[in-house]
Amino acid sequence: MEQTEKRNRAGLYALAIGSVCVVTYLMSYYMRSILSVVSPTLVAGPDYTEESVALLSSVYMIVYAAGQLVNGFLGDYLRPKYMVLAGFLMGGTALSAFPLVPTGLPQVLCFGLLGFGFSMLRGPLVKTISENTEPKYARVCCALLSFTCYAGPLAASLLALFLDPFPLFTVSGIVAFAVAAGAFLLLTLLEKKGIVRPLERKPEAKTKKKAGAADFFAVFRIPRFIGFLFIGMIAEIIGTSASSWVPIFLNQALTFSDKTSGLIYSGMSILRSLAPILCILLYHLFGENDVKLMRIMFVTATASFLLTVLIPIRIVRIVFVTLALITNSCAASALWTIYIPGLAKSGKVSGANGVIDCAGYVGASGMNLVFAAVRRAAGWNGLVGTWAAVELIGVAITFFVGANRKEENAETAE
Numbered sequence: 001m002e003q004t005e006k007r008n009r010a011g012l013y014a015l016a017i018g019s020v021c022v023v024t025y026l027m028s029y030y031m032r033s034i035l036s037v038v039s040p041t042l043v044a045g046p047d048y049t050e051e052s053v054a055l056l057s058s059v060y061m062i063v064y065a066a067g068q069l070v071n072g073f074l075g076d077y078l079r080p081k082y083m084v085l086a087g088f089l090m091g092g093t094a095l096s097a098f099p100l101v102p103t104g105l106p107q108v109l110c111f112g113l114l115g116f117g118f119s120m121l122r123g124p125l126v127k128t129i130s131e132n133t134e135p136k137y138a139r140v141c142c143a144l145l146s147f148t149c150y151a152g153p154l155a156a157s158l159l160a161l162f163l164d165p166f167p168l169f170t171v172s173g174i175v176a177f178a179v180a181a182g183a184f185l186l187l188t189l190l191e192k193k194g195i196v197r198p199l200e201r202k203p204e205a206k207t208k209k210k211a212g213a214a215d216f217f218a219v220f221r222i223p224r225f226i227g228f229l230f231i232g233m234i235a236e237i238i239g240t241s242a243s244s245w246v247p248i249f250l251n252q253a254l255t256f257s258d259k260t261s262g263l264i265y266s267g268m269s270i271l272r273s274l275a276p277i278l279c280i281l282l283y284h285l286f287g288e289n290d291v292k293l294m295r296i297m298f299v300t301a302t303a304s305f306l307l308t309v310l311i312p313i314r315i316v317r318i319v320f321v322t323l324a325l326i327t328n329s330c331a332a333s334a335l336w337t338i339y340i341p342g343l344a345k346s347g348k349v350s351g352a353n354g355v356i357d358c359a360g361y362v363g364a365s366g367m368n369l370v371f372a373a374v375r376r377a378a379g380w381n382g383l384v385g386t387w388a389a390v391e392l393i394g395v396a397i398t399f400f401v402g403a404n405r406k407e408e409n410a411e412t413a414e
Contacts, residue, residue, distance in 0.1 A: 014137035021125040029152025038165035060115040065361035067119025072354010080124035081187035088180030090117025096173030099166035123350030130341040142337040143276035150273030219351040227401035234394035235332035236360030241368040253380035275329035290338045295398035297331035305388035
């Protein structure tokens with residue numbers, strides 16, 4: 001009876017923590033997606049061009065990536081509720097100010113502030129989940145956290161049907177302030193109830209020279225971290241950079257109309273949104289071996305991209321591109337929903353999250369230029385073949401990471 005009550009209590013606590021963190025992160029993803037959904041309307045007007053909208057987006061991503069690195073480390077030493085509060089206050093300020101300031105540099109600065117503010121969220125939220133819930137609950141919560149990157153843009157799209165771009169920014173800014181207050185109060189309540197608690201540091205950590213915040217590079221000493229860092233880069237390169245080429249691939253290589261290409265890509269995105277949940281199911285199917293899961297997903301993605309090149313049938317090529325994107329998303333989900341939460345005892349969840357996320361954004365940005373050059377030189381088959389080569393590198397990295405698994409187990413045991 002006592003064990004049953006303990007399990008039930010753990011489940012309820014996980015539900016409370018997960019609900020606060022997932023809803024909070026979902027709201028941030030809806031807000032960061034506003035520019036994408038209103039960009040056609042902005043470009044159609046007299047004040048914006050495709051280049052100026054692209055500049056806003058690029059500034060956001062660059063500052064967000066840099067912010068992930070800085071705020072990821074800060075998130076391991078500052079209370080999550082303060083990080084979330086500051087992040088949404090910055091985001092709300094940026095969104096509210098955007099319609100009020102002149103176009104050009106002032107609006108660019110707004111998106112820089114937005115990027116830095118929202119870079120303060122994921123690491124601390126994942127840390128809160130990982131360090132205060134049992135692993136099985138943490139994996140589900142983090143899977144739902146990953147799901148928000150698909151649900152957020154959908155919410156933004158629906159709101160854009162009822163509001164013009166500038167009112168949408170203003171309303172979203174006000175919502176951001178409300179979320180800041182609500183998340184802060186709820187996390188404070190969870191702390192007072194003892195549901196969210198600070199991680200107890202390992203005794204040996206206190207004796208290390210410059211331990212704590214000054215030990216900036218401690219995250220890189222986590223066993224297998226470097227390998228997973230590169231896995232994260234591979235998954236992000238395909239998941240962000242390569243996938244952004246898919247609508248154009250559908251239109252130009254497979255000769256679908258603009259509207260049909262958009263509908264097909266929307267269907268692909270819906271299927272990809274199921275990857276975090278599919279990842280949890282496959283994780284148990286593969287004996288709870290995250291590296292094996294990633295390897296099989298990368299192998300499947302590699303084969304799918306190659307078959308896209310080799311089989312000149314449109315519907316078959318759509319199926320294989322979709323399968324490649326889904327399996328790549330599963331590999332990414334294994335990183336974010338299994339590996340990162342599994343670092344709870346290290347006390348470096350937020351820092352690890354920030355470093356890997358930053359590296360992924362940098363890798364995706366750089367490879368986007370490479371993909372453009374390959375497309376011009378080798379055509380669409382050359383580009384899709386390059387995506388297969390990137391996935392194959394991911395396969396090779398999983399063998400390196402798997403070879404170091406015993407080292408991690410030995411250090412964990414100590």
